[in-house]
Amino acid sequence: MLNAEHANFPRAGFFRRLGAIIYDLLLAVAVYMFAGAIGFGIFFGLTTTGLVSMNGFEHVSDALNGTPIYHGIYQLWLALCVGTFYALFWSKGGQTLGMRAWRLKVQHPNGQNLSLITAYARIVWSLLGIGNLWVLINDDKLALQDMMTRSEVVVLSKEANQMRNWHGA
Numbered sequence: 001m002l003n004a005e006h007a008n009f010p011r012a013g014f015f016r017r018l019g020a021i022i023y024d025l026l027l028a029v030a031v032y033m034f035a036g037a038i039g040f041g042i043f044f045g046l047t048t049t050g051l052v053s054m055n056g057f058e059h060v061s062d063a064l065n066g067t068p069i070y071h072g073i074y075q076l077w078l079a080l081c082v083g084t085f086y087a088l089f090w091s092k093g094g095q096t097l098g099m100r101a102w103r104l105k106v107q108h109p110n111g112q113n114l115s116l117i118t119a120y121a122r123i124v125w126s127l128l129g130i131g132n133l134w135v136l137i138n139d140d141k142l143a144l145q146d147m148m149t150r151s152e153v154v155v156l157s158k159e160a161n162q163m164r165n166w167h168g169a
Helices: 004-008 014-048 060-066 068-092 097-101 116-125 130-136 144-149
Strands: 104-107 152-155
Touching (some): 004 104, 014 097, 014 130, 060 068
16 A cells, blocks of 8 residues: 655664564564464374374473474474564554554555565565664665665654554555
């Protein structure tokens, strides 16, 4: 969705981005824990019914952590859940809850929201947040993930950050 009103806001600096990252990290940990509980529950159900082998382990958690394929699938599940948390927020309204608190929005320079694919690409290019360090040496206040996905993080005015604008309306 295009919101031309948001196209001319200034780009966010490093410390404002860092504040939003810290806030969102707390939410990401909650998503990680919730996804972990669901993933473990599914694995427990699969081992209990015999659909998945315990591979000689006595406890389900030992089988999950001690079998590389099980552990890999479980870690992929957790990464996808946390990544999807960010991607959905970015593609639907341009803001996570932490970004909303800091009045930040991720968008294309014309004010258009990111597509889901572009949001996932931002996650990859952010290099677990390290890509934001590029803002410190870039005069245009663009992080690595901004440059690679042709997007930007802007600071919204208080009025533009109101709930009616959250979905890009």
